[in-house]
Amino acid sequence: MQLSEQEIIRREKLNTLRSIGINPYPADLFPVNHTSKQVKENFEEGKKVILSGRLMSVRDQGKACFAELQDSEGRMQLYFNRDMLCLGEDKTLYNQVFKKLTDLGDFIGIEGELFMTKVGAQCVRVDEFKILSKTLRPLPLPKTDEDGTVYDAFNDAELRYRMRYVDLVVNPHVKEVFVKRTKLFTAMRTFFNTAGYMEVETPILQSIAGGAAARPFTTHHNSLDIPLYMRIANELYLKRLIVGGFDGVYEFSKNFRNEGMDRTHNPEFTAMEIYVAYKDYNWMMEFTENLLEYCATQVNGTTEATFGEHKVNFKAPYARVTMTDAIKQFTGFDISGKNEAELFEAAKSMHIDVNDTMGKGKLIDEIFGAKCEGNFVQPTFIIDYPKEMSPLCKEHRENPELTERFELMVCGKEIANAYSELNDPIDQRERFEAQMALAEKGDDEASGIIDEDFLRALEYGMPPTSGLGIGMDRLIMFLTNNPSIQEVLFFPQMRPEKKQIELTEDEKHIIEILKANVGISILDLKLKADLSGKKWDAASKGIAKHNLMKIVVDGDSKIVEYLGK
Helix, strand or coil: CCCCHHHHHHHHHHHHHHHCCCCCCCCCCCCCCCCHHHHHHCCCCCCEEEEEEEEEEEEECCCEEEEEEEECCEEEEEEEEHHHHCCCCCCHHHHHHHCCCCCCCCEEEEEEEEEECCCCCEEEEEEEEEEEECCCCCCCCCEECCCCCEECCCCCHHHHHHCHHHHHHHCHHHHHHHHHHHHHHHHHHHHHHHHCCEECCCCCEECCCCCCCCCCCEEEECCCCEEEEECCCCHHHHHHHHHCCCCEEEEEEEEECCCCCECCECCEEEEEEEEEECCCHHHHHHHHHHHHHHHHHHHHCCCEEEECCEEEECCCCCEEEEHHHHHHHHHCCCCCCCCHHHHHHHHHHCCCCCCCCCCHHHHHHHHHHHHCHHHCCCCEEEECCEHHHCCCECECCCCCCEECEEEEEECCEEEEEEEEECCCHHHHHHHHHHHHHHHHHCCCCCCCCCCHHHHHHHHCCCCCEEEEEEEHHHHHHHHHCCCCHHHHCCCCCCCCCCCCCCCCHHHHHHHHHHHHCCCEEHHHHHHHHCCCHHHHHHHHHHHHHCCCEEEEEECCEEEEEECCC
């Protein structure tokens, strides 16, 4: 492993600490009794406090230093005075341990007394100091000048997502997103529990990937010697519990879909699904309005939220628009009574990318997604979907071509999906068989397996039920004004990290010459490198092996081109 100069120095300090009898990773409890926030909110001069956290800055004034300690709730200014910290003749703790062997980013514990500085800043005069954990890599610390301009910001998205642990330390505002995420889950649980519904858990590994139209991740159970699927939805298991006699159940479930990744999709995501017996989708619309109004208020203190250029208000009630009317409004095309061929031609005429594997439901979904979805900014219920789009949904009580379903649109994205649940086992079997036909036709999102156990459960009888699913990641995006799902996931899925190429000093020397001399001949490069024949051969072969240079023949000359960045 090649170490940077800073990393080498920190390891040397680590060894020095051990050599003078200081354990840089002590095991014993450190008796913290305050956080930085508690100190600031209940400041009292002369009060004794014990704090711990990362050392984030030091302003050296010789025999004294001002420093900043960052804990889980903010920063606190510290004052280190050599003679106050080291009361006797031995000044090692200040002169060597603190000033020479402690680095920015190290975890330290301090005990001290609160006082107000001459400029009116709250501060802790440190009486005792202890290293709690020595850091071996320097933090990428942003700097802010007097005008508020930030330099050296840690803002590269890939690095931030890959090293979230660093992102949270140096970009404190990021933490607030995840605090609000937890507030959202807490608010939703409170709303459901107050209504008398029970939180449950259902299997993540399933023998049939059901409850949604999506491509699953597959695995194999060695002991049972059967294929298993990572959960794409928990719907069918929750309905089994309604069959079993529960009046209302809900679950926050980790779902997994082996599909594309973009700013609003991650292969692993969190959904909330709730099922309530003896209700329909009209009741569920009102329930959803009240739920989201409550959650928005609990998370942000208001029903209003900003998302990009839009101001969104989650105050109930929300507009209701049928799927048919939405498509008619934005395309002029009426989908009522149209067959698959007519829908296919209509989509093509609208320049929508469609193919022969798509049935009626998928075609209508593509038309709505391409031409209508983005027009709904304020929370809007799109209701009464065509039957082909909703294989688990009850037929509409007034129109047999439709189902009693709604999706909630906000800023052009779906954040909730709900049904009057299908509880007719014969109808359900026919819907499953239609899905199998689509799978055989080539639709890789349609289920090619009938869940016989779920059908058996329905045959034992499921009461009239309404169900709701909410994409929790997408909802918190709207409530925190984050356009990317990666910003609201602690650890979003990433491509494998490229291995850092390790170069010898001779290889680095040659590369620096190549960077400074574009189109240099191989003879000139050898002269400038000034290496022995053996060293040249080894270094040039190493660089070529890493695909960092190539030789181009130009007439009688051989030109070396650098292929790195």
